[in-house]
Amino acid sequence: MTDTIVAVEGVSRRFGEVTALDDVSFDIKQGEFFALLGPSGCGKTTLLRVLAGFEAPDAGTVTLDGADLLAMPPHKRPVNLMFQSYALFPHMSVAKNIAYGLERERLRRAEVKTRVEEVLETVGLTEQAGRKPHQLSGGQRQRVALARAIVKRPRLLLLDEPLSALDKKVRGGMQLELKRLQTEVGITFIVVTHDQEEAMSLADRIAVFEKGKVLQVDAPVALYERPRTRFVADFVGDNNLFDGTARPDGLEAVHLGLLPSATPAPDGTAAVLAVRPERVKLGAPGTGLLNGTVVDVSFYGGVSHVSVRVPGHENPVLVASQGASQVQAGAQVGLAWGPADAVLVPADR
The missing domain is CATH 2.40.50.140 (Nucleic acid-binding proteins)
Structure with missing residues (x-):
């Protein structure tokens, strides 16, 4: 895991008097599970929106596989965003929810069917393929949203507080599931969270944000045992x-x-x-x-x-x-x- 897939260089974003991102720079490796960790309002979600194409930075560059990501319109980026709310279509079955994005791309029906079946098996929902979202548990709905995101095989999957809607016990199980899926499908995951335990259990590396700045980027153990600032020492554990x-x-x-x-x-x-x-x-x-x-x-x-x-x-x-x-x-x-x-x-x- 030595190849850089995403390079964020000097990214800044202001909203009036508020500086949401202040000269943010870091690299993300191919196949890495990378967490953006910090309290509410620290800038992590703004950066996620920049990567997805919903925000344009005032300064800085972002490259994906060496190409200028910011120059690509959102729908052309090999990036998928999984929302906190899951945003499933209530009138569609699990299989239809997962197939929706592929059908919009006008892929052949046989290929759509094959890819949906593969991803249903990956997330363990083959038997629930014909059910509607309201017939599923919270953890199962989370898996459907994840399956819908990875079935398009993005280079980068962005997850915004993906487990916050789940209760503590289910969340613990889904943390293991997310990590397993990420390893299995080989897609680079970037997760936004304010939950330090979630970041520590999921991520290969973590960027700690405070007031629009990145204070430290490190593996969980290094971050815990060798914080470099008072904020990181106080916030992480x-x-x-x-x-x-x-x-x-x-x-x-x-x-x-x-x-x-x-x-x-x-x-x-x-x-x-x-x-x-x-x-x-x-x-x-x-x-x-x-x-x-x-x-x-x-x-x-x-x-x-x-x-x-x-x-x-x-x-x-x-x-x-x-x-x-x-x-x-x-x-x-x-x-x-x-x-x-x-x-x-x-x-x-």
């Missing part, structure tokens, strides 16, 4: 953030002393130390880096979440540990982590 001054061995935090980190940062600069809850170890008071009082203990999914109030630090420190925790609210504890467990990022980024 739970994190404990400490403000202070960078030192050769970590961060000097007011009221807390030196907190260790192995991340290099210019000595004396304002910085933020980020340490994940699962990297923080609970111990006896006086044996760690910090001391505090347990204020809450919750258990779910096989993991205990412990909140510890530390004097001199505004927010409780979160600790995550496997299994049921032995500590209770009100207990005095010590907190510790190793230098390799904490990341330093600049305070102003």
